[in-house]
Amino acid sequence: GTNAIAVAIDGPAAAGKSTVAKIVANELGYIYIDTGAMYRALTLKVLRKQIPLNEDKAITNLLANTDIQLKQSDSSQHVLMDEEDVTSAIRSEHVTNNVSYVAKHAIVREEMVNRQRELARKRGVVMDGRDIGTHVIPDAEVKIFLKATVEERARRRYEENVQKGFAADLEKLKEEIEQRDRIDSKREVAPLVQANDAIELDTTDLSINDVAAAILEKVNKVLKNRGG
Numbered sequence: 001g002t003n004a005i006a007v008a009i010d011g012p013a014a015a016g017k018s019t020v021a022k023i024v025a026n027e028l029g030y031i032y033i034d035t036g037a038m039y040r041a042l043t044l045k046v047l048r049k050q051i052p053l054n055e056d057k058a059i060t061n062l063l064a065n066t067d068i069q070l071k072q073s074d075s076s077q078h079v080l081m082d083e084e085d086v087t088s089a090i091r092s093e094h095v096t097n098n099v100s101y102v103a104k105h106a107i108v109r110e111e112m113v114n115r116q117r118e119l120a121r122k123r124g125v126v127m128d129g130r131d132i133g134t135h136v137i138p139d140a141e142v143k144i145f146l147k148a149t150v151e152e153r154a155r156r157r158y159e160e161n162v163q164k165g166f167a168a169d170l171e172k173l174k175e176e177i178e179q180r181d182r183i184d185s186k187r188e189v190a191p192l193v194q195a196n197d198a199i200e201l202d203t204t205d206l207s208i209n210d211v212a213a214a215i216l217e218k219v220n221k222v223l224k225n226r227g228g
């Protein structure tokens, strides 16, 4: 409706952003935009084409010729890259461990942010990532910064792997998460940092539903104040 707002959810890897963002979007009837999936889709293509990760111009050219779509079907979201369904391919360890090197290039981010702002233009969106509240939608009406200890975040990824029947090494997952957080936090352009006006939620000891409820409460308060 005319009263719809933008909800920005940022935070480090496995803090619970996408799980919670989907629930919140669903409850509000908003669209959910997974910006990490966009960087992952590009990274998948870069790896397939064996473009060196430091070649920012070549990667940007590739992005200019890459169509990335986030498609909502029933309750699940699908990621399409050049019309190929890459929903699971972009979650591979190979993509996960390389995505931060692709995402740190200024000119790559510029194009991604343009696309993301276009997607958020109509409001009624929940968008998650690393720089949503600080850079992509600095005027988002609700900004959330999710965090959790790295031990808990590694445990969550470990559980996901076990449930999928994959071999998993908790210590290795923890190191990979720390490495990605480090690159994301230290890059020059739009690093992972909490916006001044973001609400911080430590999810270490919170359930998914607790976190979703806390965010919905903030959103509903804002909507009420806007007279809707």
Ligand code: CDP
Pocket: 012, 013, 014, 015, 018, 035, 036, 037, 039, 040, 099, 100, 101, 103, 104, 128, 129, 130, 131, 132, 180, 184
């Ligand atoms: O869900 P997970 O924490 O594994 O990561 P993601 O949200 O899928 O994001 C993957 C990577 O994309 C991050 O580690 C960042 O390097 C990059 N990213 C970014 O730079 N800016 C965003 N707005 C979203 C993701």
Ligand code: CDP
Pocket: 011, 012, 013, 014, 015, 016, 017, 018, 019, 020, 156, 157, 160, 203, 206, 207, 208, 209, 211
């Ligand atoms: O998107 P992000 O990388 O921040 O995290 P996610 O993929 O939404 O969540 C990582 C895992 O943690 C998922 O398996 C969630 O089910 C789980 N999770 C949890 O156990 N407790 C929470 N409060 C939030 C997420």
